[in-house]
Amino acid sequence: MWGRASAALVPGFFLAAGLMGLACWALPGPWQSTLVPGLVAFFPLWICVAGAAFAFASGTRAWAWLGGLALACLGGLWLLQQWGWVQ
Incomplete structure (x- = not known):
């Protein structure tokens, strides 16, 4: 249970942010x-x-899936910025 709870806090936060x-x-318009x-x-x-x-x-599966999805989302944002599609 603690593994899943910590996965909800750490990679879950970054997944939600991504x-x-x-x-x-x-969304259209400026990001502001x-x-x-x-x-x-x-x-x-x-x-x-x-x-x-x-x-x-298990906590291991939660960490793997949520961490992988968070890395994918944040990596996608980074790629969009590197390609100049977003600023």
Whole structure:
């Protein structure tokens, strides 16, 4: 249980941040206009990801899946920035 709870806190936080970052960059207009709605929507998204962490059979699986998805989201944001698609 502690493994899943720690996976909900650490990689779950970064997964929610990455998903929210991708959503904010995908919306039209400057990113500054999506800052407040993104911050408001971040906490419920993080709670959903944390709840999903307890659906895994073990803490190791939760860490692997949530950590991998978080790396994919943050890596996608980094690639978008490197390609110049977002600033």
